[in-house]
């Protein structure tokens with residue numbers, strides 16, 4: 001009898017172990033991986049589109065293998081809610097990449113640091129000391145000046161009906177504003193900011209195969225290690241010189257807090273007690289300062305300039321929407337020559353236009369990779385520790401189940417009387433991501449976009465060169481450090497003065 005009972009108990013135990021085990025091991029469905037490269041060959045030049053296509057077959061939580069890395073692709077707002085909402089803490093880390101070893105001074109910044117105490121402190125520090133509304137408002141005068149110069153440059157070009165390269169024009173605006181905010185100046189004959197920033201964008205945007213197939217790290221087949229080293233040397237040299245100058249200069253002047261750039265602020269809080277950086281007082285050293293400044297350059301420039309170019313392109317492509325926005329601007333801004341930051345909250349149609357553009361043309365279509373720090377079961381699927389998670393917001397924006405059958409249409413009015421926003425409560429518009437790791441500068445990012453777009457549309461009418469019809473404007477995208485237009489936006493301006501054409 002005892003032996004019989006023992007056998008039954010053992011049987012039950014084995015069955016329980018087996019069923020639990022198989023339940024836990026049920027990975028999300030996905031395409032069959034090849035040896036070494038896994039599914040890398042399926043991604044193509046536009047991975048957000050390729051992954052969207054695959055997710056139609058395998059579902060909104062899909063497994064994929066990127067070289068030797070396990071990844072999960074999340075392709076619907078409901079699924080995103082599980083990963084970036086309900087279980088955000090487990091997916092709040094970043095995978096280790098080769099770039100951070102060289103560029104981020106041993107992961108001393110926010111962007112690529114792993115989740116933990118250091119990242120928490122440095123993020124809190126940046127949000128409070130650098131990116132707070134008060135600090136960002138302190139640069140309003142500088143932004144107004146830069147926008148004014150850009151408008152004047154385009155006004156002069158309009159007098160001779162010149163074609164304006166809006167990609168370059170907006171790029172210079174954002175770079176100028178960023179360099180002044182970070183370093184206190186935008187030109188320095190010793191460094192070519194533009195060259196360093198451009199190279200940085202290329203390096204950030206290149207998919208480094210060695211991150212997925214580690215054995216390739218020894219060969220540097222793409223020449224990226226060489227480029228990382230040379231770039232980091234240039235950046236270090238530039239930032240070291242600028243920081244030393246600020247240190248020397250700050251000894252000889254009394255600064256007003258509204259005139260302090262980011263280097264000034266970082267130097268002023270270094271070694272001082274503050275509730276926001278209590279735990280950091282020992283760690284805000286020169287390399288941390290450099291890592292933070294590099295993060296800011298990476299966070300601001302490409303995202304802002306690419307977003308602005310997409311919004312302008314969408315407006316030129318859709319004259320009805322452009323007209324309606326110009327009317328809104330005329331009614332709110334009136335005869336004033338320029339749109340001011342205080343006008344922006346009243347421009348509700350502008351907000352809808354930006355949402356609609358971000359839905360169809362997200363600059364970060366796969367957000368930024370996250371990595372799980374624990375094993376977890378989600379929707380019945382086992383997701384092992386150290387799985388990479390990519391959230392395909394491009395797929396959300398093109399899903400008729402989320403936006404109805406007219407989802408391919410550019411229709412800002414779809415947001416009228418709807419509670420859909422970048423801030424939630426839903427996960428439909430996830431361009432700035434969500435949860436602990438979500439973009440810490442969303443309001444500032446949107447401010448740059450609203451300000452540049454509203455002024456370019458209030459001050460000018462735009463037509464395409466060579467008699468090209470708006471219908472033929474090329475809206476194709478490429479996947480680089482951001483999702484950018486393949487062809488830069490070129491257009492001919494006509495100047496407006498207080499709403500009337502000059």
Ligand code: HEM
Pocket residue numbers: 110111112123131295296299300303304307363364367368369370431432433434436437438439440441442444445446449
């Ligand atoms: C249109 C503008 C912008 C867009 C669309 C955007 C989007 C994003 C996205 C998708 C992430 C990844 C979040 C995640 O992993 O969940 C991110 C992170 C980040 N962004 Fe932005 N961003 C913008 C502007 C800015 C600006 C202006 C700054 C800086 C001043 C900035 C600084 C950062 C930083 C530091 C992170 C890393 C956060 C972390 O890892 O904890 N971004 N952003």
